Amino acid sequence: MNLNATLLAQIVVFLILWWFTMKFVWPPITKALDERAKKIADGLAAADKAKLELSAANKRVEEQLAQTREEATKRIADAEKRAQSIVEEAKKRADEEAAKIIAQAKAEAEQQMIQAREALREQVATLAVKGAEQILRREVNASVHADLLNRLKTEL
Template identity: 60%
Template structure:
C-alpha cells in the first residue's frame, strides 16, 4: 500500500468526521453549553437581586422596628401619663369625698347636738314643772302655762 493513499484516505476520513461533528454534534453541544452558561448567569443575577432585596428588607425591617419602638415608647409614656392623671384624679376625688363626709358628719353632729339640747330643754322644763308642783303642792295646768314653758325652753 501506498503511504500517500493511506494518508489521503485518513485525511478525507478526518475531514468528513470533522464536518459531521461540526454539522450534527457541535451545535447541540454548544447549545447545551450556552443554555448552561445562561442558567448560571441568571442564577448569579437572581442571587445578586436576592442579596439586594435582602438588604432592602433588612433596612425596612430596621425602620419598622425603630418605628415600633418609638410607638411603644410613646404609648408607654401616654399610659404612664394617663395613669398619673387617673391617680391624681382619684386622690382629688377621695379628698372631695372625705371633705363632704366631714361636712356631713359635722352637720349631723350639729343636728344631733341640737336635738340633744332640745331634749335636754324639754326634760329640764318637765323637771322645773315637777319641782314647781312639789313646791306649790298643787298641779300646774299645762295648757294654761304653755307660754311659760315655751319661754322657759327658749331661755335654756
Template identity: 45%
Template sequence: MNINLTLIGQSITFLAFVWFCWRFVWPPLLGVMQEREQKIASGLEEAERASKDLELARRKAAEQLKEAKEQAAEIIDGANKRANQIIEEAKNAAEAEGDRLKAAAKAEIEQEVNRAKEQLRSRVATLAVAGAEKILSVNIDAQAHDDLIEKLAAEL
C-alpha cells in the first residue's frame, strides 16, 4: 500500500504501451476500417447506379417496343392500302381490256356481217340474173316477173 518506485515504473510502462498502440496498432486498424467503409460506400453507390441504369434501360426498351409496334402497324396499313390500290388498278385494267376486246369483236362482227351482206347481195344479184335468164329463156311475162324480182329485192 506504500507509494514507491512502482509509481514511476507504471507511468513509464503506461507511456510505452500508449506509444506502441499509437505507432503500430491504431494506424493499420483504422486504415483498414476506413478502407472497408469506402468499399461499402462505393459498392452501395454502384448498386444504386446500376438499379437506375436498369430502370432507364427498361423504359427505353418499352419505348422502343412501342415504336416498333407503331411502325409495324403503319407498314401493315400501307401494305393494305397498296394491295387495295393494286386490286383496283387490276380491275380497271381488266375492265378496260374487256371493253376494248368487246369493241374489237363487235367491230369485227359488224365487218363480217357487212361483208356477208355484200357477198350475199352480190350472190343474190347473180342468182337473180341467172333466174331471170332462166325465166327469160322460157317465157317472158313482164308482169309476172316483175313481182318476183320485186319480192327478191325486198327479201335482200
C-alpha cells in the first residue's frame, strides 16, 4: 500500500469520526455540561440569596431582641414605679390608721381620766361626809344635804 492512500484513508476515517462525534456525541456532552454549569450557577445564586436572607433575618431578630429588651426594661421600670407607689400608699394608709388609733386612744384615755376624776370626787365626797359625820358625831343624811355635797364635788 501506498503511504498516500493510507494517509488518505486515515484522513477520511478521522473526518467521519469527527463528523460522528460532532453530530451525535458532542451535543449531549455539551448539553450536560451546560446543564451542570446552570445548576452550579443556580446553586450559587440560591446560596447568595440564602446568605442575604439569613443576614436580613439576623438583622430582624436583633431588632426584635432589642425591641423586646426595651419593652422588658420599660415594663420592669413601670412595675417598680407601681410597687413604689403601692408601698407609699400603704405607708400613707398605715400612718393615717396609726393617727386614728392614737386619736382614739387619746380620746379613750381622756374619757377614762374624766371617769376616774368623777369616781374620785364621789369617793372624796363620801369620805368628807363620813369625816364630818364622825366629827359631828351624828348622822348626816345625804339626800338632805345633796346641795351641799354637789357644791363640794364641784370644788374638788
